[in-house]
């Protein structure tokens with residue numbers, strides 16, 4: 001049987017005008033004079049048999065009319081009682097016969113769904129639901145009376161809403177709601193709401209109280225289209241349990257007041273209403289999709305895309321389904337009405353299985369349909385103590401074909417004989433095949449022989465008790481667990497060993513890296529010293545230092561070339577040297593890194609005695625080396641040429657010495673400079689932020705040049721003396737003096 005779809009057109013509301021009516025029903029073209037009908041039955045028959053079409057103009061061409069035919073069409077003048085009597089009352093009979101019934105009101109917002117399902121407070125205005133309960137209780141009384149109280153009927157209610165796609169129990173106050181709502185579960189093909197309150201309700205009065213209270217918990221709000229718009233789908237479940245002497249029958253009628261679809265161009269909804277509206281429209285859209293999918297016999301029906309469609313399970317539920325399509329007759333609903341008419345029209349084609357619920361029989365237990373299945377299963381026996389009933393008799397088998405046979409099952413497949421294992425008689429067991437006749441596969445699958453046979457002199461498998469088998473199984477399980485625990489232990493040991501190994505390798509690697517770093521640092525210090533010696537004209541010492549540095553940079557071709565060049569220069573030295581540098585007093589060079597010396601040089605034709613560092617010597621080509629060749633940065637030219645302009649005394653006096661080493665104050669100042677920390681340097685006396693930055697830039701440039709030279713990423717250039725500092729770009733003797741004077745040690 002297909003879903004019964006009936007249309008109900010509501011009357012005009014106060015704000016609506018007659019001239020806006022666009023909907024015409026068959027009823028109005030062929031009116032039935034209900035008042036004149038002889039009796040109620042004939043009246044209802046006449047009501048249901050009326051021309052059941054709805055006509056609506058094509059919105060694009062008013063001259064054209066669409067016609068939709070339904071199972072019944074109810075006009076604005078049809079009262080609540082008439083609709084109930086015609087459409088709902090007949091379902092009560094089915095309900096009591098064990099059929100589930102689904103009644104649902106569908107339509108655009110403000111078309112009268114709630115009015116149809118719940119109705120008003122007055123007797124005449126009461127909707128389908130209170131009338132339904134009234135009808136159920138009336139029938140209860142009749143059944144109980146007719147059976148002299150032998151048959152009892154119990155009514156239990158559940159009432160919940162689907163609000164923003166979450167299920168909430170309407171019998172519970174809103175404060176008790178959880179954010180996620182109640183979950184849905186599939187139970188034997190039916191969707192059920194978990195944790196739903198079920199209230200037994202014995203009378204119509206009791207129902208009215210419960211129903212009114214619960215409706216107060218329902219989400220309703222005023223929208224522009226409906227002053228009391230339902231913001232949720234409300235589902236009332238009425239479970240009827242009929243208990244007679246020999247059986248119990250349970251069936252449920254679900255009365256569903258769906259929320260109405262909304263055209264939000266017209267609702268002027270605020271944010272909250274919009275969220276609700278989106279959820280309502282989405283669920284209704286899914287419902288329309290489900291209807292379409294069912295009618296087109298598509299493989300996938302998108303029930304699960306919305307809680308409402310899951311619960312409604314249109315076309316899935318057995319029993320009867322009635323859809324009441326609520327329609328507004330006016331133009332403002334034109335497009336929405338057409339859309340609703342289309343969905344309802346499709347729904348009509350949905351088939352519902354008209355199957356009643358199975359009764360539950362009482363009294364002595366009936367024989368189970370398949371006694372063998374009802375028997376308790378025997379415990380599994382190991383193959384040694386069992387007979388594989390699937391195993392062909394070995395004697396009947398061709399020995400040649402044995403190897404190609406299927407692997408033998410290690411356990412018997414039991415027939416569900418109620419006999420306990422202990423009752424198995426020897427004679428019932430087919431003779432065990434001899435070992436010689438077993439296939440290799442059989443042998444490999446067979447569990448090792450249990451010592452049980454030795455302990456049991458009779459060694460008869462048939463004599464094995466269930467307890468003994470259990471003991472054997474337990475023992476085997478324990479063995480397996482012990483093996484597993486052992487393997488777990490060994491695995492952990494392996495992991496620990498692996499960790500230790502890794503740790504050792506890591507340490508070795510670290511040592512190697514540290515060693516490399518140390519090695520490199522040593523090499524660099526030799527290089528630095530070599531440069532210093534060279535700057536002082538101590539070529540032989542410089543050569544030695546370069547040679548000492550060589551093992552630390554074995555593949556540095558520049559270093560090799562430099563050593564060769566230095567050797568050559570030393571050979572040519574007497575002929576080329578123009579002035580012999582005076583050896584600096586040893587006490588002034590407690591540190592090998594000190595660069596200060598006095599030198600007499602001829603520069604650009606002028607003879608000057610200057611205190612310069614070794615870089616200066618390299619720069620001016622005193623020793624015949626170009627700066628490139630020596631790896632000395634060109635930018636120092638500016639700094640050193642400036643230093644040339646300093647008076648001998650000024651520069652010479654810069655550095656302070658204590659016990660042959662630089663004084664703590666000088667060392668502290670130099671450490672600040674060498675830190676290249678602008679924030680520190682700018683705090684020095686006479687040095688502002690700009691000067692500090694320029695100084696650091698200059699040092700960085702020198703680092704870069706040195707690194708380029710030695711392919712190193714280590715900062716090579718260190719200011720070793722105040723004299724050297726005074727030669728840097730942007731730093732003069734005065735600045736250095738200021739700096740030094742400002743340093744407190």
Ligand SMILES: Nc1ncnc2c1ncn2[C@@H]1O[C@H](COP(=O)(O)OP(=O)(O)OP(=O)(O)O)[C@@H](O)[C@H]1O
Nearest residue numbers: 010011109110111112113114115226229230259260
């Ligand atoms: N058959 C009818 N007779 C008289 N008044 C009706 C009828 N149907 C609907 N109305 C009136 O129309 C208005 C809207 O009806 P109702 O609230 O039932 O609409 P609805 O479809 O449930 O709307 P929503 O989906 O927004 O909840 C109400 O004022 C209601 O009283």
